[in-house]
Amino acid sequence: MKNDSLKTLAFRTLTTTARLRARKKRLVGNKVITVLNLHRVSPNNGSTYNALAPALFDELINYLKKEFHICLFADFEHIETTKPKLILSFDDGYKDFIDYAVPVLDKHKVRVNQNVIPYSVETGLPPVNVLLQDFIGKAPNELLKKIPLEIDTDGDRHEVGRKASFAIKYLPAAQFIPQREMLLDFLLNYPEFLCASAMTKKDILEISAVHEIGAHSYEHLSMENQYEAYFLEDLKRCKTYFSEELSLDCNIYAFPNGSATQEQVHQAKEQGFDHILLVGNKYSTSRSGVFNRFTFDAHTMDEAKYKSFGRRALIT
Known part of the structure; x- marks a missing residue:
């Protein structure tokens, strides 16, 4: 309880209007992009895997709309705005995205990136x-x-x-x-x-009319520890699956667990993936096509605000 109280006080201190206003000004001035990496949105179901509560997600989206210009990887370069640009990037393709996140996103008319795992789509099983x-x-x-x-x-x-x-x-x-x-x-x-399950092909096709769909590898292995042949085959399998099974052109590749070598990033680009997604809790620019993402979960709105503005990451 003491630790929770200290966290609450810390998040409140770090989300003062003055601090967030100053960070917002620097985000716009430096023309950097904030990419938040989310996963599950669902009520507390007893799992040790942290999910974002639907009510908090609703409050978060409402807040982000006011403070940022929420966009997609496909269009962020062409948008003129006085607000900092932000992309919401979901990984894994959980069924709860359909059940809890999509109604909120529809309500606020917000579009996001969702990266799915073909193995999970075919088996119905999450990682x-x-x-x-x-x-x-x-x-x-x-x-x-x-x-x-x-x-x-x-x-x-x-x-x-x-x-x-x-x-x-x-x-x-x-x-x-x-x-x-x-x-x-x-x-x-x-x-x-067990409580997590994966989206179906039908789910993905329905949301693809609104949201931006990417690949989160074929079966969710951390690529930095794989042989080159495995990784190259994974890229090809993703391209083939999206083309033949989903009739979608996939140009986004999100490395599982943010695990990647520089050579693998280069190879993914060579295979036609224009937007390469990592983690790293850093801001991104539009120059390289490689995007660092801020891992995101929260239990309170003050924590959500703090993490939405990049924690204490340098704005360069």
Whole structure:
């Protein structure tokens, strides 16, 4: 409780009108772009994977509309505005985007970028580390000890979930794929402790008329730890899937977990991806086609404001 109170005070201090006004002026003057990287929008369902509450998301969108010009990767260069430019970039393609985010976005007439994972679209399953975090948040203690993964399941559930996710999501394909299958064989026996699911092809096609759809790799492996052949094949599979299965031209590639080498960024461009999305919690410019994104979640509006204005990142 003490830590929560300190956080509340800190966010309130860092979101004074004067501070945010000064940052806003510098964002406009330096012509940089803020890209916020969001994931799930849903009510609290017990998962250790943090989701943005729908009511807070609604309040956030209303606030961002007033302070920023919200745009897409496809059009931000051509927009003339006196406000700083901001792009909302969602990853993973969760079903809750349809259930909770889209109604809010429709209400405010806001368009966003959503990056989907073909493996998840085809299987209906989100990334396995997310399912694992769902399970860890909701399952009884005796089942946690049966998870086929070498982790310490004692202690705070959110910390256990974070460590479990970290233990698998950076593995090379030769290790990740069998580990994923082993975990799915276990986790799918307990659907009552899982909550995340993926958008369908129909969902994606319906929202593509409004929102900007990109690829978040084919099966959500951290690319920095993969062989070149695997990565190049992933790029081709994404292009083929979007063209043949979704009838969409995909020119956005969002690296899972922001994990990428400079060579991989170059290779993605060579394969026709014009907008390359990383993380890094830094501002971006329009010059390179490579965009750093600010990872975004929040529990209060003061926290949301603070993170919307780039935390304490330098504005250069």
